[in-house]
Amino acid sequence: MYEDPAFKDAFEDIPNRCSNKALALYMSLKGFHKNLSKTTIESIRSAFKKMWELSNGDTYRGKWHFDKAKQRWEGNPTDSADVYDVLSSIKHKASAEGGDRTHSMAMMKDYMDWAFQWHQAACSLDIALQMIQKVMNGARPSDICLDLEMRTKLTRHLKQIAFALNGWTLWTRCFELVKLQRKDISLDTTVLDGVLKTYLANETLTLSERTSNFEIFLANRKGWQKKVDKGQWEADLRSNHYKIYPRPDAPACNSFFWTMIWIKWLKTFHYGRTLQPNDFLFPAMSANGVVHPGQPISHDTVQKWINESTTGVGIRGNFSTHCFRQGGAQYWFMFAPVGQRWTLAKVHWWGGWADGEHCDMLVRYLLDELHTYETDYSNVLAPISCSTDASLAGEHALTRPASTEELHMVHASVAADVNGLRNDMHSLTSVVMQAACSTAIALQHLDSSYRFTNVPECVSRTTTPLPPPVDTAKQPLSRSLVVSPMPAAALSTSSTSRRPQVPATTSISWQKLPTPGLVIPWVPVARPNGTSSPKNKSWKEIVEHWLVGDRDQGLTTPLKDWLREWYQGANRRFMSKYHQRVTIMLEFINQYESNKARFLAAYPEAKLGHTQLLKAVNKACTARGDRISCNK
Numbered sequence: 001m002y003e004d005p006a007f008k009d010a011f012e013d014i015p016n017r018c019s020n021k022a023l024a025l026y027m028s029l030k031g032f033h034k035n036l037s038k039t040t041i042e043s044i045r046s047a048f049k050k051m052w053e054l055s056n057g058d059t060y061r062g063k064w065h066f067d068k069a070k071q072r073w074e075g076n077p078t079d080s081a082d083v084y085d086v087l088s089s090i091k092h093k094a095s096a097e098g099g100d101r102t103h104s105m106a107m108m109k110d111y112m113d114w115a116f117q118w119h120q121a122a123c124s125l126d127i128a129l130q131m132i133q134k135v136m137n138g139a140r141p142s143d144i145c146l147d148l149e150m151r152t153k154l155t156r157h158l159k160q161i162a163f164a165l166n167g168w169t170l171w172t173r174c175f176e177l178v179k180l181q182r183k184d185i186s187l188d189t190t191v192l193d194g195v196l197k198t199y200l201a202n203e204t205l206t207l208s209e210r211t212s213n214f215e216i217f218l219a220n221r222k223g224w225q226k227k228v229d230k231g232q233w234e235a236d237l238r239s240n241h242y243k244i245y246p247r248p249d250a251p252a253c254n255s256f257f258w259t260m261i262w263i264k265w266l267k268t269f270h271y272g273r274t275l276q277p278n279d280f281l282f283p284a285m286s287a288n289g290v291v292h293p294g295q296p297i298s299h300d301t302v303q304k305w306i307n308e309s310t311t312g313v314g315i316r317g318n319f320s321t322h323c324f325r326q327g328g329a330q331y332w333f334m335f336a337p338v339g340q341r342w343t344l345a346k347v348h349w350w351g352g353w354a355d356g357e358h359c360d361m362l363v364r365y366l367l368d369e370l371h372t373y374e375t376d377y378s379n380v381l382a383p384i385s386c387s388t389d390a391s392l393a394g395e396h397a398l399t400r401p402a403s404t405e406e407l408h409m410v411h412a413s414v415a416a417d418v419n420g421l422r423n424d425m426h427s428l429t430s431v432v433m434q435a436a437c438s439t440a441i442a443l444q445h446l447d448s449s450y451r452f453t454n455v456p457e458c459v460s461r462t463t464t465p466l467p468p469p470v471d472t473a474k475q476p477l478s479r480s481l482v483v484s485p486m487p488a489a490a491l492s493t494s495s496t497s498r499r500p501q502v503p504a505t506t507s508i509s510w511q512k513l514p515t516p517g518l519v520i521p522w523v524p525v526a527r528p529n530g531t532s533s534p535k536n537k538s539w540k541e542i543v544e545h546w547l548v549g550d551r552d553q554g555l556t557t558p559l560k561d562w563l564r565e566w567y568q569g570a571n572r573r574f575m576s577k578y579h580q581r582v583t584i585m586l587e588f589i590n591q592y593e594s595n596k597a598r599f600l601a602a603y604p605e606a607k608l609g610h611t612q613l614l615k616a617v618n619k620a621c622t623a624r625g626d627r628i629s630c631n632k
Contacts, residue, residue, distance in 0.1 A: 001018060001021055001022075004017075004018055006018045007022060010022035010023070011023075011048075013051065013052070013055040013056075013534055013536070014055055014056065014060075015052050015055075015060060015073065015076075015077045016073065017066075017073055019052075019073075019077040020064055020077035020078075020080035020082050020083055021082055023045070023048055023077055023078065023082075023083055024080075024082040024083050024085070024086045026044070027041050027044060027045065027083065027086045027087065027090070028086050030044065031086070031089075031090035031093070032090070032093070037094065038090050038091050038093075038094040041087065041090050042087070045078050045083060045087060046078075048077070048078050049076055049078040049079075050531060051534075052076050052077060052078070053076060054531070059074055060074065060075065060076050060077075061075065061076055062074075062075045062076060062079065063075045063076075063079050063080075064076055064077050064078075064079050064080035104318055104319055104320035104321075104322045104323045104326065105317040105318055105319050105323060105326075106323055106326035106327040106330050107164075107168060107319065107323040107324050107326070107327030107328075108327050108330070108331070108335070109250075109252075109253065109327070109331050109335065111310070111313070111315055111327070112164070112165075112168060112252050112253055112327070113252040114313040114315070115164065115252075115309040115310070115312075115313055116161065116251070116252035117252075117313075118309055118312045118313050119157050119160065119161055119309070122157065122312065123153050123154060123156075123157040125154075125157065125158070125161075127150070127154065128154045128158060128261070128265060129200055129261070131144050131146065131268075131269070132200065132261060132264050132265065132268065133197070133200040133201075135264075135268050136193065136196070136197055136200070136264075137197075141268050141269060141272070141516075146269065146513060147512070147513065148289055148512065148513055148514070151269055151289065151513060152285075152289035154265075155265065155269075155270070155285065155289070155291070156285070158258070158261065158262050158265055159262065159282060159285075159297075160305045160309070161258050161262075162255075162258045162259050162261070162262035162281075162282070163177065163282055163297075163302065163305070164305075164309075164324060165253060165254065165255040165258050165259070166180075166216075166255050166259060167321075167324030167325065167328075168253060168255075168324040168327055168328045169244065169253065169255040169328060170216065170218065170242055170255075170328075171324070171325040171328045171329050171350060171351045171352075172218065172221075172324070172325060173222060173321070173322065173325060174299050174302050174321035174322070175220065175299070176218055176220045176221055176222065177282070178280075178282060178296045178297055178298075178299070178302065179219075179220045179280070179296060180216070180218070180220075180280070180281045180282065181277065181278055181279060181280055181281060182263075182275040182276065182277055182278070182279045182280075182281060183277035183278065184216060184217045184218070184219055184281075185214060185215070185216055185217075185259075185263075185281070186214060186215040186216075186217075187214040187215075187260075187263070188214070191212060192212055192214060192260060194209070195209045195212050195246065196257070196260050196261075196264075199246075199248070199257055204248075205246060205248055209246065210245070210246055210248075211245070212245070212246065213243045213244055213245045213246075213256070214243070214244055214256070214259075214260075215241055215242065215243050215244070216241075216242050216244060217240055217241050217242075218240045218242070218352070219240070221239075221240045221352045222352065239352070240352065242350070244256045244259070262281075263275065263281070266283075266291070269513075269516070270291045270516060270517075271291075271293065271516055271517050271554075272515075272516025272517045273516075273517055275293070276293070276551070278294065278552050279293040279294070279554070280293060280294065280295070280296040280297075282296060282297050283295060283296065283297070284296060284297050284298070284301075284522075285297075286573075288573035289514075289573070290514065290518070290519060290573060290574075291519070292519055292521065292522065292553065292554060293519070293553070293554040294521060294525075294526065294550070294552050294553030294554050295521070295522060295526050295553070296526065299321060302321050303320070303321055306319050306320075306321065306323065307319070325351070329347060329350075329351055332346075332347065332350075333347050512569075512570040513570065514570050514571045514573060514574075515565075515566060515570070515571055517554070517556070518566055518571060518574065519553070519554040519555060520545070520555065520559070520574055520577045520578060520581070521541075521545060521550055521553035521554065521555055523538040523541045523542060523545075523610050524537065524538050524541070524609075525541050525550070525553060535607075535608060535609035535610075536606065536607040536608070536609070538606075538609050538610040538613075539584065539588075539606045539610060539613055542581055542584055542585070542610060543585070543588065545558070545559055545581065546558060546559045546560050546581060546585045547560060559578065559581055559582075559585075560585075562578070580610075580614055583614060583617055583618065583621070584610070584613060584614060584617055587599075587617045587620070587621070602620075603616050603617065603620075
């Protein structure tokens with residue numbers, strides 16, 4: 001088979017007689033030699049299956065076979081006996097070795113609270129809230145001091161919070177939430193902006209404000225398409241529609257508030273415009289801080305966020321992207337406060353489970369976890385008994401009377417706290433006296449002619465000299481200045497010292513923000529269904545971006561009409577990508593007069609993607625003397 005000329009093209013969009021055997025060999029390599037999991041191998045097969053199904057109508061769908069009448073191969077190579085045999089062998093291997101560990105821990109509400117506190121500690125969210133409040137009160141975004149580094153950091157944390165809260169509230173799977181678009185949210189800003197202003201002003205919501213809501217439609221909910229295909233959607237028009245209400249009592253689970261904050265943040269500090277219907281609610285962001293409204297975040301990015309937050313909090317365990325769906329379902333079924341827990345019918349509807357999943361999936365999500373919780377005796381040595389097997393989820397612990405031993409322990413704890421508070425007060429008094437002494441010494445050195453009338457006794461006994469004053473006017477100003485905590489003596493002020501007080505963690509940066517709304521889309525272009533266009537079409541997309549633009553991807557102005565300042569100065573992060581597009585387009589237009597046939601004949605690398613095409617164009621330009629190679 002290796003000597004067959006068709007073997008080198010086995011993985012092209014149009015399969016050939018070697019495609020099934022080549023794929024079987026590739027899966028064997030990854031599954032047996034590289035020892036990858038069965039889930040990864042199944043993903044590889046699924047990716048090839050989808051690629052060949054979309055390549056030429058219905059030609060490459062179904063069982064792989066050779067049509068003697070048409071003298072061609074038809075069906076999908078992934079549905080061949082060779083591929084199935086390899087996949088079955090890999091599954092047997094995984095089972096023999098104990099299987100893949102895929103069960104995810106549930107993201108409990110306590111974990112959500114801790115993760116939210118971690119976000120607040122890692123990035124001051126109050127800065128973003130204050131900026132949005134100023135804009136809503138009439139300030140212009142350009143008048144707000146915000147550099148690129150701070151905006152990128154705030155954007156990353158705000159997006160993580162909004163994504164996690166929506167996943168936990170709506171019980172979504174990862175692929176359902178990443179595809180959420182602005183058109184899927186029914187949001188009346190004329191009413192809800194008033195509620196958001198009340199939130200930002202730290203005022204109590206009125207009853208009418210508490211009943212305000214917006215609606216989210218999960219168009220990509222698993223099983224929804226099957227309902228549409230069977231015509232069941234007419235009998236169930238409210239499926240997958242979820243009304244989200246404010247939850248001021250649970251700030252770490254307030255999807256209403258943080259979703260609105262996230263939409264305002266994108267509109268104000270990234271796009272400079274209202275979100276378009278096809279803009280993804282959770283768009284991908286480049287390393288340079290540019291947001292791509294037409295490109296959703298990836299599954300790997302979400303998993304990275306989860307790992308980062310759980311590690312930062314110190315929670316041990318395996319958390320997959322499914323953890324939010326499990327955690328939200330379990331909370332409302334058995335861990336919510338008494339009187340707020342949902343019935344099994346509510347859980348079934350809200351989670352979007354199919355009718356046939358009453359006994360298997362719900363048991364796996366809820367009852368199995370409850371049984372594990374109620375039979376967990378790892379805390380039997382605890383000084384206060386917290387047994388969970390006497391009632392549903394251990395509810396009896398909230399209502400039973402306290403024992404005499406427990407009351408003795410509480411009394412001892414309170415007494416220890418009072419003694420500790422008394423010691424802290426003594427320590428605080430000592431610190432205040434020392435600060436007074438230091439202040440008096442500093443004032444004495446600032447004006448040696450001044451005589452204190454009521455100087456504490458400690459001043460006369462202190463002979464430690466103070467450091468010489470620093471002439472700040474002679475100090476060079478750094479481009480990236482980080483101010484360290486100042487000593488106590490330096491915090492003193494007098495009539496002769498006007499030194500401004502700078503917070504200990506202030507960071508001064510001169511990296512300006514790029515112009516809002518500018519974006520150069522990635523290629524291959526991502527499709528709304530989660531797939532990407534083939535690599536051999538990338539050069540056509542580059543031509544389209546140059547001549548026409550792509551509104552769905554956020555490119556409202558064609559690249560040929562871009563102003564110089566749009567890829568220079570504060571926007572220089574677009575320079576490299578813009579120059580790459582210019583190089584390909586000049587070659588296509590000037591050298592080949594926009595003739596597609598001649599261009600592809602000269603550059604067969606275009607079939608391999610735009611990266612290989614760019615290398616070939618640069619090489620040709622260097623050979624003609626139109627470009628000086630960096631290697632010379």
